[in-house]
Amino acid sequence: MSCLVVTPGEPAGIGPDVLLALAASGFSAPLVAIADIQLLRERAQTLKVPVTCVDVSEADLENTQVKPAELRVLHTPLIESVRAGELNAANAPYVIKTLDKAIALCLHGKASGLVTGPVHKGIINDSGLAFTGHTEYLRDQSQTQEVVMMLATEGLRVALVTTHLPLKDVSEAITQDKIIRVTRILHTALQREFGCVAPRILVTGLNPHAGEDGHLGREEIDTIKPALAALNAEGIPTRGPLPADTLFQPHYLDKADAVLAMYHDQGLPVLKYKGFGNAVNITLGLPFIRTSVDHGTALDLAGSGKADTGSMLVALNTAWEMAKHKENYHA
Incomplete structure (x- = not known):
């Protein structure tokens, strides 16, 4: 090498x-x-x-x-x-x-x-x-054409659907196609570069409590769930959308190889709290x-x-x- x-x-x-x-x-x-x-x-x-x-x-x-x-x-x-x-x-x-x-x-x-x-x-x-x-x-x-930002520290990897966007622009930027493209890149990298034979990917919702069945927003129903169903149909299983405020705990993370968060400050504060100074930024794709x-x-x-x-x-x-x-x- x-x-x-x-x-x-x-x-x-x-x-x-x-x-x-x-x-x-x-x-x-x-x-x-x-x-x-x-x-x-x-x-x-x-x-x-x-x-x-x-x-x-x-x-x-x-x-x-x-x-x-x-x-x-x-x-x-x-x-x-x-x-x-x-x-x-x-x-x-x-x-x-x-x-x-x-x-x-x-x-x-x-x-x-x-x-x-x-x-x-x-x-x-x-x-x-x-x-x-x-x-x-x-x-x-x-x-x-497209890359994915992922940060990692011991015991946690967090990839992002969107990165450096104002919060007001995030919802519009999250499309079914975008989620599918990003997850494919993440899935391939976990297999090829991290040795995960069958990657286990947890996916956050966008809204509080993952939208509460549409009462707190419809992005989970109209965008995220259909994207995850399409990924599952092509052999890329995921779990979600899950509420971001309860996802980051051992009950979920012990059974996951990576978390896919919808936006920058949804996933990265948790990772940096856990491992700042001992974390790494990885560009996938x-x-x-x-x-x-x-x-x-x-x-x-x-x-x-x-x-x-x-x-x-x-x-x-x-x-x-x-x-x-x-x-x-x-x-």
Whole structure:
């Protein structure tokens, strides 16, 4: 299997810090960072992290070794020098270039998956580059029609039908076709990349108490139930729609591989309460594996040595486990 590639993200943030800290403690999976090697060396010196950054080429990716206190780097030069905690719009193209390199390597089979550190969307847009987020950028650059956002922590996976929408627009965005497409992607990923032979998917309702038989809204009756019936008819069994306020308990979750929530703040607050700092953001439906940390750039912590490595470790381990399942999967 090929190595993972990692983009540390915003160079002034904690992405480089957590990657270096993990390199010092040792990785379980072979990986290569796509970043400015001098940035990483200088940050390692600032943090007093005993890590050797080794410059490698694309040809070296197939033979990546896991060595203690070593970080292999596919050098991508910064545009301007960086000070920890200080944003600079001039380096926004550098952030995008690291992503473009990573995408190309994954699409050409030279990497088993991509792990992304946190970026600062505001500074990228301030530079004149239109950027709505990692998920949308990876989707568009890989020419993927539809992707699904799923967050995971120990004992819980939550995928979303809709993501970053104002609450007033959510109901209109939830259609039978949308639910069916998203569930198909989720079901396939659970089989291929998580080793679930017969995935068990719980589906929330949209309204309080899942609509109370139409008394609190008809989306469950008119949209969600018909979509789930169609999925069941094609061999994708689901359970729902279930009230979101009672679904997230062991009685249901112990018998499930994933929860499909209708909107962002219906499912993710529960997951982040359960596992913030030890959760991972996963993009399903791409032609390659992608995981990400569940936190932002934390500029105030950059260069301080106080950044928590938990989410990056989970993102790396999850990507590697997904890659192994995908390698061994037979439909």
